[in-house]
Each structure stands twice: as C-alpha cells, then as structure tokens.
Amino acid sequence: MLERGEVANSWRRERWDSFRLLTPNWQSRLPGLHYDGTDPDGYMTMGEITAFLERYAGHARVPVRTRTTVTSVRPAEGGYHVTTDSGEIGCRTLVIASGACNLPSVPAFSRAVPPSVRQVTPYEYREPGQLPEGGVLVVGASATGVQLAAELRRSGRPVILSVGEHVRLPRVYRGRDVLWWMDASGVWDQRYDELEDLDRARRLPSPQLVGTPERETLDLNALVAMGVELVGRWAAVRDGEALFSGGLRNMFSLADLKMERLLGTFDEWAEQAGVEAGPPERFEPTRAPDRPRLRLDLRSGEIRTIVWATGFRPDYGWLDVPVVDEKGRLRHDGGVVDSPGLYALGLPVLRRRKSTFIHGIEPDAREVIGHLAGYLG
Ligand SMILES: Cc1cc2nc3c(=O)[nH]c(=O)nc-3n(C[C@H](O)[C@H](O)[C@H](O)COP(=O)(O)OP(=O)(O)OC[C@H]3O[C@@H](n4cnc5c(N)ncnc54)[C@H](O)[C@@H]3O)c2cc1C
Secondary structure, three states, rough: EEEOOOHHHHHHHHHOOEEOOOOOOOHOOOOOOEEEEEOOOOOHHHHHHHHHHHHHHHHOOOOOOOOOOOEEEEOOOOOOEEEEOOOOEEOOOOOEEOOOOOOOOOOHHHHHHOOOOEEEOOOOOHHHHHHHOEEEEOOOHHHHHHHHHHHHHHOOOOOEEEEOOOOOOOOOOEEHHHHHHHHHOOHHOEEHHHOOOOOHHHHOOOOOOOOOOOOOOOOOOHHHHOEEEEOOEEEEEOOOEEEOOOOOHHHHHHHHHHHHHHHHHHHHHHHHOOOOOOOOOOOOOOOOOOOOOOOOOOOOOOOEEEEEOEEEOOOOOOOOOOOEOOOOOOOEEEEEOOOOOOOEEEOOOOOOOOOOOOHHHHHHHHHHHHHHHHOOO
C-alpha cells in the first residue's frame, strides 16, 4: 500500500483547524475496528480521526509504505508498471484508493476576479484569522460552505453566501441523529445498480450538516439568523462584478421538498419497522431574502476574500491508462475499472450511497476484492 504522505494524510493536510466529522462517532467503523470511546453520539475532531485511522492501520497490520508518491501507472506485460518517487513496482492488479477529493473544484471564471480580492480553497483555509480583515464571499452551500460561512460569521466578519443546488437536512430528527435514519432505514445501503439515475446520485452535493457537541442544525435559516447574507448561484464575472442567478425561492422550495420526501421515507420505514422514536416533525421552509442582490462589485472593497467551497474532484494525473473520461471521471462499473486487473474504491456511490463515507468502505471493499481475487484466480 503506497501513500504519498502519512496514514490519514487527507485529514491531516486538507482540512481546517476546527474540522469535525459530520458522521457520528458510532458510525466510524472499519472492518474489525469500531469506535469504542465514551461519546458515541459525538463527532470526531481532527486529532481523533487521525488517531482512529492510525489505530486501524496497526490493527489491520496494513503494510503501508508512507512518503511514497505514485507518479505513473501504465499497462505492462501481465499487469501494471508503477513508478514512484522511490522506485518501480510491477503488479498484476492495482486498486486505486487515492481518494475522491484530491483537488478543489473552482469555476474557470475565478480567473476574472480582480487581484485585490484574495481567493482561497478549503484546502488552504485553516482559520478566520488567516484571512485579510473585511468581508468574505463563501461560494457553495454544502457541508464545507455552510460550516466555513458560520465560522467566519462568528469571527465577526460580514459574510455573503452564494447558494447553488444543495441538500438540506436537520441534524436531529425525531430525537435521533439524521444519519442514524439514513443508516437504519437502508437509504445509505441503496445499491448503485438499483438507482434510477446513478449519474445524478454520484454528483449529489454533500448535505448541509455540521458535527458539533450541541448537535446544532446548520441550514440556511440558521445562517441567516447569524447574520449571513444569501445570494444566488454565482454565474459569471463581468467588468469586475460578480453576477448571481435569481430564483432563490424556487431553489429553496426544491431543497425543502426533497428534505420532506426523505423524512417521509424515514417515517414510513419507522412505522413498518415499529421503531420507537419521537413524533414525525416538519421544519420551517427556508426563508428566501426579499430582494437578494444579483451583482456585487468585487473592486469596491466590500469583499476582501472569496472562499471557494464549490466541491472537490479526484486527481488522476498519474494514471497513464486510458480509463478517465473527458470530464475527469474514472470509467468503472462498481469499482471494476475499464482495464483488466484495475480496481477502484472510495468514489461517490461506487456500489452504495454510502461509498464515500468511512463506514461505507467495508461492503464495497469485500465485493471489489472478491472480483479481484477471482481475476487473479
Ligand atoms: C471536507 C470533507 C469532509 C468529509 N467528512 C466526512 C465525514 O464526516 N464522515 C465520513 O465518513 N467521510 C467524510 N468525508 C469523506 C472522506 O474523505 C472519506 O470518508 C474517506 O476519507 C475516504 O477515504 P479514502 O482513503 O478513500 O480517501 P482519502 O482519505 O482521500 O485518502 C486517499 C489517500 O491517497 C493518497 N494519495 C493520493 N494520490 C496519491 C499518489 N499519487 N501517490 C500516493 N498516495 C496518493 C492521499 O495522500 C490520501 O492519503 C469527507 C470528505 C471531505 C473532503
């Protein structure tokens, strides 16, 4: 197993200081190792996550070669030839487990932003004090965007949040963590080959959730109550101005409707399964601003920093096998890549809705490795 940094590298290098998992502790389970601390309903801090993964590497006796960067993989007689910064390796099969989120996705029009405005991605962001004084425009209202908007607002800065398509969820539903419902009701176990629109499921943004000791809900209403200003999806930059889409009201209604449908699914399942929980709840609709602004002069000094919380993508720059499509996505069927002996794990909805979560890896890995063993056999 080759790792360019250390065990738990992405958590150590690519997250901000206050980061906590949004999945509850009891859900942090890997084959043969479950969370066994005193706070099963809490959310791990960065130190706790790295300690958990280090413990797992020891427990599973994984032969990790750290500080070994793979710079090229190419087909070779009987398998693949791997070049690393510390030597060459030949192998019959290869599993790509290099992560789904290696690079931040930033729109091309970011290049037209005036140089007086600093631009950061979540991979560079550590804490509010690192940014220039003044207003911040956070772009993207999924898990990362809502968490960073809240932290920056709490630090006393004016914050504008540009909202595109998003997934709204309450932190707690009928007295239980909403991710308990996802898990127990079987939603997270839905398989890739049973989904109506797999492509869409794979592109779904992360839910608006944060893991805090208070189990707070961090939806758009909560952000507005904190003083965050909402604007529409950022569509373009023209003459130094950011142009935002209108139609916030429709977008909010759609996200509310989808949340209601999901909660309805939980209610139906709870009734059938005879689950004891509080009574069904419904939440206040997302309040749209009366007249959200459609443009913002980026040269006026109102905004000193832009935080691009517009998602992440994998980096296959080192993969010299023709299995990546024009959109940069790996061509695979449930982790069986379109080249004999090549496999992948940890990609969105690889085999199940939970594929990119820590607790989602086990069933996927069993099936993918089953295929790999058959191939070798
Ligand atoms: C902001 C954010 C928040 C998240 N929150 C949660 C959460 O709360 N709960 C949850 O379950 N999941 C969460 N996830 C998803 C989380 O990333 C996965 O659960 C898990 O980390 C995936 O593990 P992985 O090993 O597949 O990928 P990664 O953790 O990305 O690991 C891939 C590893 O490959 C190494 N690597 C990459 N390229 C090379 C190369 N060329 N050569 C050598 N090594 C290489 C990297 O250094 C890295 O260590 C979050 C993801 C992000 C981005």
